[in-house]
Amino acid sequence: MEVQAFSSDHPMAVIHFYKYQGTGNDFIMIDNRQEVVDKTDLALVKQLCHRRYGIGADGLILIENSQETDFEMIYFNSDGSKSFCGNGSRCAVSFANYLGMVGDNAEFKAIDGFHEAYIMQDQVFLRMRNVEKVEQFEEDMFINTGSPHYIRFVKELAAMDVVEEGRKIRNSELYKAEGTNVNFVEPTQEGKLYVRTYERGVEDETLSCGTGVTAAALASTYLGYSSPVKLLTPGGQLQVAFKTKGNDQFTDIYLSGPATFVFKGEINI
Numbered sequence: 001m002e003v004q005a006f007s008s009d010h011p012m013a014v015i016h017f018y019k020y021q022g023t024g025n026d027f028i029m030i031d032n033r034q035e036v037v038d039k040t041d042l043a044l045v046k047q048l049c050h051r052r053y054g055i056g057a058d059g060l061i062l063i064e065n066s067q068e069t070d071f072e073m074i075y076f077n078s079d080g081s082k083s084f085c086g087n088g089s090r091c092a093v094s095f096a097n098y099l100g101m102v103g104d105n106a107e108f109k110a111i112d113g114f115h116e117a118y119i120m121q122d123q124v125f126l127r128m129r130n131v132e133k134v135e136q137f138e139e140d141m142f143i144n145t146g147s148p149h150y151i152r153f154v155k156e157l158a159a160m161d162v163v164e165e166g167r168k169i170r171n172s173e174l175y176k177a178e179g180t181n182v183n184f185v186e187p188t189q190e191g192k193l194y195v196r197t198y199e200r201g202v203e204d205e206t207l208s209c210g211t212g213v214t215a216a217a218l219a220s221t222y223l224g225y226s227s228p229v230k231l232l233t234p235g236g237q238l239q240v241a242f243k244t245k246g247n248d249q250f251t252d253i254y255l256s257g258p259a260t261f262v263f264k265g266e267i268n269i
């Protein structure tokens with residue numbers, strides 16, 4: 001990845017940022033109501049997310065004003081590509097609450113449409129978009145939960161090379177143009193699902209993926225699981241509740257888990 005180090009010699013602007021994490025999926029949050037960040041500057045997004053030359057994060061989120069709803073959330077992966085992010089949205093709701101833009105209930109706009117969310121104790125509950133279809137590939141599945149997810153149930157997930165296996169699927173003929181996130185899932189003895197995710201746009205394994213665990217929870221209904229499904233990721237625990245409609249449709253999908261402020265700072269660009 002090509003990035004440039006920050007230069008503090010001739011600062012042109014100061015950006016105040018906040019760092020949040022949702023089960024270890026970490027994000028730079030910026031209040032962009034005054035348009036301090038040029039959202040077409042993808043080199044800046046890459047630079048800010050870089051773990052050695054920048055602040056370091058899986059993604060960057062801009063919170064902007066919206067005419068239609070409480071706020072708009074604009075999500076960038078660390079490589080500058082755009083998508084929808086479940087954990088990022090939960091962190092965005094927590095950040096918007098901190099900014100005083102919303103109370104414990106919020107409605108916001110994202111790249112995949114409008115979302116409702118609420119905060120209860122230390123958990124943020126996020127309503128995901130309805131899922132209209134599940135694609136089946138022998139034992140694997142593909143579900144779009146706002147972002148695209150390939151799901152494979154495996155054994156001995158803890159020992160698996162998720163980066164190598166995930167990258168093969170992400171770069172396969174079927175997906176290489178648009179890319180896909182790849183989730184490896186293993187049922188646990190306690191009736192939960194252990195999920196590890198290779199994320200496109202980060203091009204690495206992340207500690208957790210909200211849209212990914214949502215896809216895994218919906219896919220697990222074909223193995224006899226029912227709502228709510230508890231999921232363990234390397235970064236912590238999430239829950240997905242939903243209603244089923246017919247064979248492969250899901251409505252009222254709620255992803256919930258913690259969304260935590262880590263630190264804040266400022267950077268000259």
Ligand SMILES: N[C@@H](CCC[C@H](N)C(=O)O)C(=O)O
Nearest residue numbers: 083085086087147209210211
């Ligand atoms: N970590 C996210 C998903 C982020 C988007 C993904 N990498 C993509 O490009 O589709 C989540 O919590 O949902």
